[in-house]
């Protein structure tokens with residue numbers, strides 16, 4: 001679904017890595033590991049199209065990269081893009097419209113992420129873990145095959161890490177793929193790829 005060949009990334013004066021290769025298959029999860037500053041976020045941003053690599057190629061099977069980035073990828077970074085002044089319900093509706101999710105998709109997201117009690121709260125009043133669950137809602141509401149996740153579990157407690165593991169496994173079982181930058185093990189079976197070695 002995703003192939004990276006000979007990728008080199010430079011930030012400022014620093015070469016993060018050169019000649020990096022990665023293949024991500026349907027049904028596969030890859031845990032991207034490496035020390036602080038190794039370049040995990042930078043790699044994910046390059047895959048999502050936010051950073052231009054110095055060299056190398058990024059391919060999404062036979063899908064044009066612009067099309068893939070617009071319609072086939074879910075990107076969930078440190079900054080979740082949620083608007084603090086909106087109520088969770090409004091944010092969810094906005095995201096559903098933006099991503100083309102239908103009512104059934106939104107209802108499924110509210111259900112599996114237990115968002116119902118939070119819907120009338122302003123996003124800025126959610127706890128970090130509650131907010132992360134809301135950020136995950138779009139991944140459930142509007143299915144897309146490739147998930148690029150940057151430290152997705154940092155604010156989540158053990159119960160919600162496990163629950164997100166079930167959501168991720170369901171995504172993989174449907175033929176999706178996950179590339180997640182992590183410092184802790186993923187709650188699904190995953191191949192580890194270390195950056196900066």
Ligand SMILES: Nc1ncnc2c1ncn2[C@@H]1O[C@H](COP(=O)(O)OP(=O)(O)OP(=O)(O)O)[C@@H](O)[C@H]1O
Nearest residue numbers: 011012014016034035036037038039040041042043
């Ligand atoms: N906008 C920027 N301009 C210049 N350098 C940057 C920029 N953003 C990040 N960097 C540098 O790129 C390097 C890699 O950062 P990156 O965030 O990709 O690392 P990471 O592996 O995700 O780290 P962490 O585990 O701490 O999240 C760091 O040395 C960082 O200082």
